[in-house]
Amino acid sequence: MAAKYECSVCGYVYDPERGDPDGDIAPVIPFEKLPVDWVCPIYRASKDDFKKEG
Amino acid sequence: MAAREIKSNIYTVGAIDWDRRLFDALIPLPDGTSYNSYLIKGSEKTALIDTVDPTMEDILINHLNQLGVENINYVVAHHAEQDHSGALPKVLEKYPQAKVIATPKCKGMLIDLLTIPEKRFITVDDKETISLGDRALEFIHAPWVHWPETMLTYLREEGLLFSCDLFGSHLATNDLYVTDEGQVYEAAKRYYAEIMMPFRTSIEKHLEKIKDYQIDTIAPSHGPIYDNPSFILNAYRSWVFDEPKNIVVLPYISMHGSTHRMVGYLVEALTQRGVTVKQFDLTATDIGKLAIALVDAATIIIGTPTVLAGPHPIVIYAAFLANALRPKLKFISIIGSYGWGGRAVEQLAGVIPNLKAELLEPVLCKGVPKEDDFKALDSLATTIAEKHKEHNFA
Helix, strand or coil: CCCCCCCCCCCCCCCCCCCEHCCCCCCCCCCCHHHCCCCCCCCCCCCHHEEEEE | CCEEEECCCEEEEEEEEEECCCCCCCCCCCEEEEEEEECCCCCCEEEECCCCCCCHHHHHHHHHHHHHCCCCCEEEEECCCCHHHHHHHHHHHHCCEEEEEEEEHHHHHHHHCCCCHHHHECCCCCCCCCECCCEEEEECCCCCCCCCCCCEEEEEECCCEEEEEECCCCCCCCCCCCCHHHHHHHHHHHHHHHHHHHHHHHHHHHHHCCCCCCCEEECCCCCCCCCCCHHHHHHHHHHHHHHCCCEEEEEEECCCCCHHHHHHHHHHHHHCCCCEEEEEECCCCCCCHHHHHHHHHHEEEEEEECCEECHHHHHHHHHHHHHHHHHCEEEEEEEEEEEECCCCCHHHCCCCCCCCCCCCCCCECHHHHHHHHHHHHHHHHHHHHHHHHHHHCC
């Protein structure tokens, strides 16, 4: 199963099982495959601000 | 107060707000605050570092007039928030040649917030430098302390870091430098707790980043200047990196005395077990004091009666704030009294998803606390003391 990633700024967790409906990201897209300009749906932090969970 | 020289051709030209008592319509300011703005006269170019809150823009302009500043080439906007950038329009009007130096993100925010024309900006990358002639400004991007657009400025020739809100303190004083470390420690810790703590992970990165810079002086955007930077750097390292301490924070509300009796009993039980407790009656608590206590605490116990079928609304408010501040808490529990029913625990749990703390068995009692309830509180105190010991929280 693809890993979840947590936003270090706001705590939002990107769960590949759910995707990011607000950002038009369909379920099953792994974090690594998100576009480089994808931002956190809560606080608009960049991908660099995310850390792998666990 | 006149403009004052802090180093050769570097002046402090900001404003002291002795009387302000509330920030963001939320944060108490028991000691007022200051909006620090600095002027650097290089051999060829002149730069202004940040401005002031718009309510005090005339003070900044007077300081610039006193110094006979006829031309400003650059205004460095570290941070788009009003208390530092709010006087930009006035400064740009007075100095029509001046360009605003900002991160690309800050530029966008200043256009949004203050409708500053795009042509007035120069954007800078991380670690980019701009020369003033005999000295140069180096810009250090520092996002998320506490907005996404923030940067710092380093003046290599002086070992001087203009740190914006990072390392700042809400403290009105006419001392240029820190004179009373105890007072500044409390004010800086309050500032950290209220403004910076949610962004601890970002601060970790920034502390690492500035480690390689020779820093002799830190000039923040609020509060006095640090001529002994290790004082504030060590404090930040401790707040950011250290494990939590053997401390329980106990905010509570009691309507008719039952929850208060439980709180009193638990405080005594924890004291007997060698645990430090910080108790806050939320009807009379300065939320800054509560935030300060959360910086180091390992455990929070929330005391609430049940009213309107849930926790007391003031408890919800405090829990919401604690959740937003994202302290290092490892354990959490809830105690309190109810009359006939309700969903206090479930509702409280719903407002604290960010507190990734282990939930210890809550103690809720019907009516006044009785023998079994006191036993349960003893057991909770024992669990807390043991958990703290297991983790070596000293």
